[in-house]
Amino acid sequence: MQSILQVSGLTKKFGGLTANDDITFEVNRGEIVSIIGPNGAGKTTFFNCLTGFQRITSGSVIFEGRRIDQLSAPAIAKLGLVRTFQIVQTFAGMSVAENVIIGALMHTRNVEAARKRAADVLAFTGLSSKKDVLGKNLTIADKKRLEIARALASDPKLLLLDECVAGLNPNEVKEAVELLKRIIGAGITLLIVEHVMEVIMPISSRVVVLDSGKKIAEGRPQEIAADERVIKAYLGDRYDA
Amino acid sequence: MNIKTRHIWLILLALFAIVLPLILDSPFARHVLIVILLYSILGEAWSILGGYAGLLSFGQAAFFGIGAYTSTFLLINWGVSPWIGMIVGGFLAVLAAICLAYPCSKLQGHYFAIATLAFAEGLRIIFLNWNAVGGARGLDPPILPTSLWYLEFHESKLPYYYLLVLFLAVVMLAMWKLNSSRLGYYLRALRESNNAAESLGVNTKNCKVIATCISAFITAIAGTFYAQYVLYIDPASVMQLKLSIEIVLVTMFGGVGTMFGPLIGASFLTSISEIFRVVLGGAGRGMDLMIYGLLIMLISTLKPDGVWGLVTERLGRRPGKEKAKTSGE
Numbered sequence: 001m002q003s004i005l006q007v008s009g010l011t012k013k014f015g016g017l018t019a020n021d022d023i024t025f026e027v028n029r030g031e032i033v034s035i036i037g038p039n040g041a042g043k044t045t046f047f048n049c050l051t052g053f054q055r056i057t058s059g060s061v062i063f064e065g066r067r068i069d070q071l072s073a074p075a076i077a078k079l080g081l082v083r084t085f086q087i088v089q090t091f092a093g094m095s096v097a098e099n100v101i102i103g104a105l106m107h108t109r110n111v112e113a114a115r116k117r118a119a120d121v122l123a124f125t126g127l128s129s130k131k132d133v134l135g136k137n138l139t140i141a142d143k144k145r146l147e148i149a150r151a152l153a154s155d156p157k158l159l160l161l162d163e164c165v166a167g168l169n170p171n172e173v174k175e176a177v178e179l180l181k182r183i184i185g186a187g188i189t190l191l192i193v194e195h196v197m198e199v200i201m202p203i204s205s206r207v208v209v210l211d212s213g214k215k216i217a218e219g220r221p222q223e224i225a226a227d228e229r230v231i232k233a234y235l236g237d238r239y240d241a
Numbered sequence: 242m243n244i245k246t247r248h249i250w251l252i253l254l255a256l257f258a259i260v261l262p263l264i265l266d267s268p269f270a271r272h273v274l275i276v277i278l279l280y281s282i283l284g285e286a287w288s289i290l291g292g293y294a295g296l297l298s299f300g301q302a303a304f305f306g307i308g309a310y311t312s313t314f315l316l317i318n319w320g321v322s323p324w325i326g327m328i329v330g331g332f333l334a335v336l337a338a339i340c341l342a343y344p345c346s347k348l349q350g351h352y353f354a355i356a357t358l359a360f361a362e363g364l365r366i367i368f369l370n371w372n373a374v375g376g377a378r379g380l381d382p383p384i385l386p387t388s389l390w391y392l393e394f395h396e397s398k399l400p401y402y403y404l405l406v407l408f409l410a411v412v413m414l415a416m417w418k419l420n421s422s423r424l425g426y427y428l429r430a431l432r433e434s435n436n437a438a439e440s441l442g443v444n445t446k447n448c449k450v451i452a453t454c455i456s457a458f459i460t461a462i463a464g465t466f467y468a469q470y471v472l473y474i475d476p477a478s479v480m481q482l483k484l485s486i487e488i489v490l491v492t493m494f495g496g497v498g499t500m501f502g503p504l505i506g507a508s509f510l511t512s513i514s515e516i517f518r519v520v521l522g523g524a525g526r527g528m529d530l531m532i533y534g535l536l537i538m539l540i541s542t543l544k545p546d547g548v549w550g551l552v553t554e555r556l557g558r559r560p561g562k563e564k565a566k567t568s569g570e
Contacts, residue, residue, distance in 0.1 A: 073439040074445070082440065151441070
């Protein structure tokens with residue numbers, strides 16, 4: 001399989017704190033890779049580093065054969081590596097359709113063309129009926145959905161989703177998973193940060209586990225679920241009475 | 242409102258603008274109208290930054306001054322027509338805008354406001370102490386025979402008025418175009434969330450610099466018009482902080498980020514302040530400013546959308562927004 005993203009030796013330090021420590025892994029085209037790990041494991045920092053929102057301290061990130069770790073966030077997005085945010089960043093004063101148009105404008109100057117593209121994406125993500133609603137008036141589930149729609153409108157090659165189902169109720173989670181499956185069906189490569197196992201397990205082709213900034217395991221979902229180191233990272237050492 | 246009724250409204254508005262100074266034919270009334278037009282243009286220019294991009298500029302006087310000084314300086318020293326002078330001034334203001342906006346593009350909210358304020362004050366003090374441009378004495382363009390080429394009309398204020406109407410129309414058309422352009426969308430997006438905009442490929446730094454340049458260019462051209470209208474400029478009249486603040490207030494009063502907001506704000510506030518100054522005369526010195534201040538306080542507490550927000554609400558226009566309010570929950 002052809003790799004789309006290669007991360008090698010990625011290290012990010014904030015002063016004395018090492019948030020990401022020598023992380024190395026690859027994402028292949030068409031794959032769904034999930035990153036899991038306890039709170040504070042460095043998952044969001046890792047996303048920020050990949051997408052140019054933070055400068056890495058050392059290591060390299062190669063996207064489609066091109067080194068991107070020194071590029072700015074918008075430049076990386078234009079190459080097709082697009083992210084969503086854990087804490088939703090809806091354009092609150094703009095309508096749902098306008099939110100998506102911003103994404104669609106990435107590859108066209110023509111607002112009319114962007115509007116058409118946005119309409120398609122809204123239909124795809126099931127937001128068509130809410131297209132005139134202001135971003136700030138959406139429920140959290142719809143805001144998360146809008147984050148994804150906006151990113152999709154920019155025609156990404158690799159989509160990075162940062163906890164896109166966190167805080168949703170079971171029903172909303174089910175709908176979100178349906179959407180993820182449709183995105184996968186459309187042939188977009190996904191890199192997901194997630195806590196909710198029922199999302200990750202059925203759709204991931206591979207899982208990477210971070211703990212205290214280090215990659216401690218990588219493999220198929222079933223292998224990961226049974227991995228001693230992963231269980232230890234989440235639950236601590238085995239307790240012998 | 243459909244396109245046809247909108248056209249009719251625009252034609253009526255244009256007719257109104259043409260006929261108005263013929264009805265109000267006293268020099269004082271015409272003077273007030275000219276000042277209103279000037280502030281409307283300045284408010285529109287500010288709106289590109291403050292309304293769209295969410296960058297609060299308190300330094301518009303710097304660009305205004307650059308425009309006024311450039312054309313006047315060129316006219317005095319080399320007899321260059323103000324039409325050419327205003328273009329040169331516009332580009333010098335763009336240069337100043339780049340110097341200001343490039344390093345400040347990471348600043349947001351209050352910090353951008355402080356930076357622009359300091360920039361304008363700094364420039365004012367330089368001009369105040371710069372002998373080549375007259376220092377504190379200022380500059381007065383030579384009195385030339387009335388001509389369009391030299392932008393001097395001594396018999397009547399009407400030519401100034403109509404030129405400014407035309408200028409305002411062009412600026413409003415540009416704003417309307419901007420509203421539905423990619424840059425317009427991008428500026429609104431980065432105002433809402435800089436990070437989200439960047440994640441969608443918006444080069445926010447460039448957008449902010451471009452917005453500042455457009456705003457500066459328009460403001461500088463208005464500066465040239467002012468200089469040719471008053472025929473006297475000094476740092477206290479074209480570069481002072483009061484002017485920057487008035488530009489902000491006029492727009493806020495009328496409605497930030499709307500096309501007609503600055504025009505409405507300028508009409509209200511300028512007429513009120515000019516009329517009170519005349520009516521109260523020496524007895525009520527400063528009264529006009531107090532009433533001005535009171536109005537601003539009222540509108541900002543009661544209707545932060547400005548007067549135009551009030552108008553559109555009453556008329557139930559802006560269908561998109563109205564729908565958004567009811568179906569959003």
